[in-house]
Amino acid sequence: xxxxxxxxxxxxxxxxxxxxxxxxxxxxxxxxxxxxxxxxxxxxxxxxxxxxxxxxxxxxxxxxxxxxxxxxxxxxxxxxxxxxxxxxxxxxxxxxxxxxxxxxxxxxxxxxxxxxxxxxxxxxxxxxxxxxxxxxxxxxxxxxxxxxxxxxxxxxxxxxxxxxxxxxxxxxxxxxxxxxxxxxxxxxxxxxxxxxxxxxxxxxxxxxxxxxxxxxxxxxxxxxxxxxxxxxxxxxxxxxxxxxxxxxxxxxxxxxxxxxxxxxxxxxxxxxxxxxxxxxxxxxxxxxxxxxxxxxxxxxxxxxxxxxxxxxxxxxxxxxxxxxxxxxxxxxxxxxxxxxxxxxxxxxxxxxxxxxxxxxxxxxxxxxxxxxxxxxxxxxxxxxxxxxxxxxxxxxxxxxxxxxxxxxxxxx
Amino acid sequence: xxxxxxxxxxxxxxxxxxxxxxxxxxxxxxxxxxxxxxxxxxxxxxxxxxxxxxxxxxxxxxxxxxxxxxxxxxxxxxxxxxxxxxxxxxxxxxxxxxxxxxxxxxxxxxxxxxxxxxxxxxxxxxxxxxxxxxxxxxxxxxxxxxxxxxxxxxxxxxxxxxxxxxxxxxxxxxxxxxxxxxxxxxxxxxxxxxxxxxxxxxxxxxxxxxxxxxxxxxxxxxxxxxxxxxxxxxxxxxxxxxxxxxxxxxxxxxxxxxxxxxxxxxxxxxxxxxxxxxxxxxxxxxxxxxxxxxxxxxxxxxxxxxxxxxxxxxxxxxxxxxxxxxxxxxxxxxxxxxxxxxxxxxxxxxxxxxxxxxxxxxxxxxxxxxxxxx
Ligand code: SF4
Ligand code: SF4
Numbered sequence: 001x002x003x004x005x006x007x008x009x010x011x012x013x014x015x016x017x018x019x020x021x022x023x024x025x026x027x028x029x030x031x032x033x034x035x036x037x038x039x040x041x042x043x044x045x046x047x048x049x050x051x052x053x054x055x056x057x058x059x060x061x062x063x064x065x066x067x068x069x070x071x072x073x074x075x076x077x078x079x080x081x082x083x084x085x086x087x088x089x090x091x092x093x094x095x096x097x098x099x100x101x102x103x104x105x106x107x108x109x110x111x112x113x114x115x116x117x118x119x120x121x122x123x124x125x126x127x128x129x130x131x132x133x134x135x136x137x138x139x140x141x142x143x144x145x146x147x148x149x150x151x152x153x154x155x156x157x158x159x160x161x162x163x164x165x166x167x168x169x170x171x172x173x174x175x176x177x178x179x180x181x182x183x184x185x186x187x188x189x190x191x192x193x194x195x196x197x198x199x200x201x202x203x204x205x206x207x208x209x210x211x212x213x214x215x216x217x218x219x220x221x222x223x224x225x226x227x228x229x230x231x232x233x234x235x236x237x238x239x240x241x242x243x244x245x246x247x248x249x250x251x252x253x254x255x256x257x258x259x260x261x262x263x264x265x266x267x268x269x270x271x272x273x274x275x276x277x278x279x280x281x282x283x284x285x286x287x288x289x290x291x292x293x294x295x296x297x298x299x300x301x302x303x304x305x306x307x308x309x310x311x312x313x314x315x316x317x318x319x320x321x322x323x324x325x326x327x328x329x330x331x332x333x334x335x336x337x338x339x340x341x342x343x344x345x346x347x348x349x350x351x352x353x354x355x356x357x358x359x360x361x362x363x364x365x366x367x368x369x370x371x372x373x374x375x376x377x378x379x380x381x382x383x384x385x386x387x388x389x390x391x392x393x394x395x396x397x398x399x400x401x402x403x404x405x406x407x408x409x410x411x412x
Numbered sequence: 413x414x415x416x417x418x419x420x421x422x423x424x425x426x427x428x429x430x431x432x433x434x435x436x437x438x439x440x441x442x443x444x445x446x447x448x449x450x451x452x453x454x455x456x457x458x459x460x461x462x463x464x465x466x467x468x469x470x471x472x473x474x475x476x477x478x479x480x481x482x483x484x485x486x487x488x489x490x491x492x493x494x495x496x497x498x499x500x501x502x503x504x505x506x507x508x509x510x511x512x513x514x515x516x517x518x519x520x521x522x523x524x525x526x527x528x529x530x531x532x533x534x535x536x537x538x539x540x541x542x543x544x545x546x547x548x549x550x551x552x553x554x555x556x557x558x559x560x561x562x563x564x565x566x567x568x569x570x571x572x573x574x575x576x577x578x579x580x581x582x583x584x585x586x587x588x589x590x591x592x593x594x595x596x597x598x599x600x601x602x603x604x605x606x607x608x609x610x611x612x613x614x615x616x617x618x619x620x621x622x623x624x625x626x627x628x629x630x631x632x633x634x635x636x637x638x639x640x641x642x643x644x645x646x647x648x649x650x651x652x653x654x655x656x657x658x659x660x661x662x663x664x665x666x667x668x669x670x671x672x673x674x675x676x677x678x679x680x681x682x683x684x685x686x687x688x689x690x691x692x693x694x695x696x697x698x699x700x701x702x703x704x705x706x707x708x709x710x711x712x713x714x715x716x717x718x719x720x721x722x723x724x725x726x727x728x729x730x731x732x733x734x735x736x737x738x739x740x741x742x743x744x745x746x747x748x749x750x751x752x753x754x755x756x757x758x759x760x761x762x763x764x765x766x767x768x769x770x771x772x773x774x775x776x777x778x779x780x781x782x783x784x785x786x
Contacts, residue, residue, distance in 0.1 A: 133708060169542040331521075365518055368518075
């Protein structure tokens with residue numbers, strides 16, 4: 001008897017994003033390249049997700065992102081095991097789970113890709129948190145390699161003139177550092193080209209995200225979490241630009257064809273904070289079951305949020321200021337302004353905040369933001385207590401009850 | 413020991429002291445959470461820098477603003493502010509420290525309603541020339557922010573006087589620490605804890621007088637050869653607001669004879685150059701003293717200095733004491749521990765939430781630890 005062909009649900013098939021396979025291919029190639037960099041005579045640098053990677057690309061250094069790796073650990077549900085290993089090494093359970101998982105991988109070569117390639121040097125930009133400073137110090141001791149710190153003063157009210165001067169000077173120091181590590185001079189023409197590609201990539205990424213403003217949305221924040229990897233990892237390359245063009249076009253086509261990611265989109269929600277990597281599918285289905293679509297989020301838009309501050313013809317100086325101004329390096333009142341814009345742009349019916357045990361700078365202040373949003377915009381809000389990688393901090397029944405109750409309040 | 417009694421009274425009830433200060437003088441009281449608060453400038457502007465240590469009350473109001481996974485210092489400080497326990501404060505100064513303090517500053521500014529609020533966004537790395545220049549800029553703008561907040565001009569003369577006074581305060585604190593290190597019977601660890609705590613709260617002119625008196629009294633008391641045979645321990649961590657651990661340790665046969673705490677040596681170590689530009693001199697103290705874990709000097713600076721400290725102080729063990737949920741300290745712990753282990757120095761970790769572990773628990777842990785030390 002001949003094999004029965006597997007019958008796929010055509011409705012579901014129609015909603016699948018075709019570009020996903022391309023994205024997976026790009027990421028696989030990227031990680032193979034990173035892992036074999038040494039044989040190819042290339043240098044590898046570890047860099048924080050908010051760090052100015054453009055300079056590395058221009059110097060032909062392969063950038064590796066421990067945070068992206070942390071997300072992979074979370075998505076492949078290996079977080080608990082690795083976090084526990086780090087705890088055995090003496091790292092408190094209360095520390096960021098990206099850091100814990102990554103530190104454990106460094107020592108055990110564990111995780112989904114058998115550990116990250118060893119760095120030749122480290123670049124840490126503290127525009128996202130103080131955690132990365134400590135985490136990179138750990139890596140610098142472990143691998144015994146040089147560490148460059150780009151110190152971006154936190155913005156409580158505004159970025160002072162002296163802070164601007166400080167970050168610009170450090171950008172020049174960064175270039176000197178790279179020249180020393182790579183034993184060659186920076187090619188400023190190439191740097192200019194990389195900057196142009198970076199800005200173009202950011203713009204395209206924003207266009208992708210903007211398509212979700214359409215009703216019904218052709219993609220959700222869960223899709224954005226997945227497709228984010230390139231704007232972090234390959235920003236400043238033609239690959240990222242080409243990919244996001246493809247993705248944007250696919251999204252536009254979906255709008256034309258009337259394809260919605262959530263079949264009966266009725267409620268539109270905004271997500272705050274990092275994803276719950278090991279539960280994206282569950283959460284996505286949970287919200288869909290209420291005909292709710294997470295149309296936007298504060299996290300994936302953080303990268304493109306600063307692109308208007310960048311002048312690609314003067315990337316060194318304007319980039320430094322832009323990098324200092326990212327979403328999480330600013331005070332709650334400035335964050336509120338961004339939140340309001342997103343709420344308006346995506347025309348949402350509610351805000352879902354992930355209170356993420358791991359990420360203190362993102363999570364502390366959420367209660368205040370919540371109150372301000374409810375008061376000023378009269379928007380319903382929900383707070384979920386969880387963790388992005390460490391599944392021990394996720395209580396399914398509790399979260400399910402909260403989501404169900406919240407959705408009831410939205411229903412007329 | 414009249415001076416000591418007065419000091420203890422202040423340290424045991426700081427808020428009453430501050431309320432009384434407000435009644436009897438017109439000096440502004442300026443709250444802060446960090447040893448990187450440029451106190452010399454506050455003093456030169458006529459203010460009394462007032463260190464906040466968290467709360468003794470249960471947390472209820474702060475729960476509406478901060479998740480439970482936030483350290484007790486931050487939650488407790490906010491609790492007291494929201495409850496009105498800090499009504500004596502004219503304003504607060506927030507040097508940039510860790511992610512938690514960074515957000516506390518926002519929440520504080522938006523909710524507590526003190527007359528002024530100043531953020532001092534210091535550099536995080538302290539090992540480069542550009543960081544030094546930025547630090548000087550930040551101190552200069554802090555100076556003008558303070559001048560307008562306290563409506564008082566900080567003349568160069570006043571600033572130089574402030575630096576002199578602070579140098580004397582720090583040196584005298586150092587002398588008393590030295591005395592205890594030499595002869596632990598000269599002043600008990602609990603008493604010294606009260607001294608250092610009061611030094612961060614009391615009107616500094618008044619405090620220098622008390623402190624000098626105390627030092628002179630202790631000088632008469634100290635023996636050339638100590639009769640104290642307890643094991644010599646160093647306490648390392650952030651903030652210590654639990655004098656009980658000193659007694660528990662003593663009962664187990666050990667003494668804290670030195671520390672590496674924000675509310676300890678990190679507060680008073682390092683003089684400020686009295687000649688030259690005063691603002692630059694203040695910056696240079698921060699650039700050279702032992703760093704707090706939320707700042708970067710080199711990747712091994714703290715480990716090296718801790719091992720050196722143990723040797724220099726002829727100590728035989730280290731107790732790490734951190735607040736639960738404190739990231740900077742928790743990140744450094746495994747490596748500091750390794751440095752100590754490699755040098756053969758016994759050490760234990762005590763993680764503290766709002767409350768210390770029970771007396772019995774504490775004693776068992778300390779006794780086992782003291783037994784580890786030969
Ligand atoms: S999750 Fe938060 S604390 Fe962890 S590295 Fe990212 S920004 Fe920092
Ligand atoms: S105890 Fe730690 S987490 Fe708390 S304020 Fe101090 S440095 Fe920050």
